[in-house]
Amino acid sequence: MRADSVAAAVAFCVCGTLAACQVDVDAVRPTDVGADVGTGSDTADAVDTAPDATGDADDAACDGLAARIEVLEGLEVVPQTKLHLIGSLSCGDIARYQWEVAQPVGSRSVFLPSATAPDPTFEANVAGLYVFRLVVTGMDGEVSERAEASVTVTPDHAVHVELVWDTPSDPNQTDEGPAAGADLDLHLLAPGGAWFDSDGVDCFWGGCVPPSWGGPVTDDRSLDRDDDDGAGPENINADVMPAGVYRVGVHTWDAHGFAPSYATVRVYLYGVLVFECEDMAIGERDFIELGTLSWPDGATAGRCGADVIHDFSPPPWFGAP
Ligand SMILES: [Ca+2]
Ligand SMILES: [Ca+2]
Ligand SMILES: [Ca+2]
Numbered sequence: 304m305r306a307d308s309v310a311a312a313v314a315f316c317v318c319g320t321l322a323a324c325q326v327d328v329d330a331v332r333p334t335d336v337g338a339d340v341g342t343g344s345d346t347a348d349a350v351d352t353a354p355d356a357t358g359d360a361d362d363a364a365c366d367g368l369a370a371r372i373e374v375l376e377g378l379e380v381v382p383q384t385k386l387h388l389i390g391s392l393s394c395g396d397i398a399r400y401q402w403e404v405a406q407p408v409g410s411r412s413v414f415l416p417s418a419t420a421p422d423p424t425f426e427a428n429v430a431g432l433y434v435f436r437l438v439v440t441g442m443d444g445e446v447s448e449r450a451e452a453s454v455t456v457t458p459d460h461a462v463h464v465e466l467v468w469d470t471p472s473d474p475n476q477t478d479e480g481p482a483a484g485a486d487l488d489l490h491l492l493a494p495g496g497a498w499f500d501s502d503g504v505d506c507f508w509g510g511c512v513p514p515s516w517g518g519p520v521t522d523d524r525s526l527d528r529d530d531d532d533g534a535g536p537e538n539i540n541a542d543v544m545p546a547g548v549y550r551v552g553v554h555t556w557d558a559h560g561f562a563p564s565y566a567t568v569r570v571y572l573y574g575v576l577v578f579e580c581e582d583m584a585i586g587e588r589d590f591i592e593l594g595t596l597s598w599p600d601g602a603t604a605g606r607c608g609a610d611v612i613h614d615f616s617p618p619p620w621f622g623a624p
Pocket of ligand 2: 486487488489508529530531537
């Protein structure tokens, strides 16, 4: 990512005091969150996006200890934005950084490389509000007040379907790799299709490919995030859909010994949450057809986890796990 191609968020604080920094939301509202990284057309935004060692007004004002947060991508982003959190512009001689986050229900992102890194990254994959907090400790053990920055994640597609899941028996739901967690899958089935149709009718990890659902473009819908090692999210986005009733399903492809999981599915239309099923219990190879979305009127209906098909195997034409 180029530093001059992202909208810079600007944090304000009075250094030299123990007052927490406040982020001016109006001042940092980005003009181009995430979508156009690499255009290089917005250098005017890029003030103070990185710490400097040469000394400027910020440094001159830092004669005490104060935590401050900058978010390079801005405070309003789309799902699956990798946030670059800057804490190293905090004031004072700092011995330790400590980040915390309150994230949307079901989101289990972590700070990388760690929650004590000065400038960690953080994947904001789930729609909703993320509140980041930072406290710094000085060399003499003095602790700052807490700085806070709130980032709102809003889907920018006509239809955004999101799956997250909780798997209590998995001791670490955020680790990654083969068999590291339960692999659940989100399905969005076009009118008249059958689950696991791999010719593009069923949008899921094994079949969300051209041909198009409708309209002149072939990329009118897509599975934008597949997760095979626990927690999710998985996201399906669509902008052009033929009229009709679409079915939403969740399947446990392989729980890798961690079943059951508790799945939550949310449907957003034009960035607004219109349908939600929370904490549906789902076991190994279970399939839940949880609801429908009628298009273009946007009507939703569903029974969430009331009807579970146990030991659901993909049809022969698709192949077994
Ligand atoms: Ca795990
Ligand atoms: Ca999956
Ligand atoms: Ca995962």
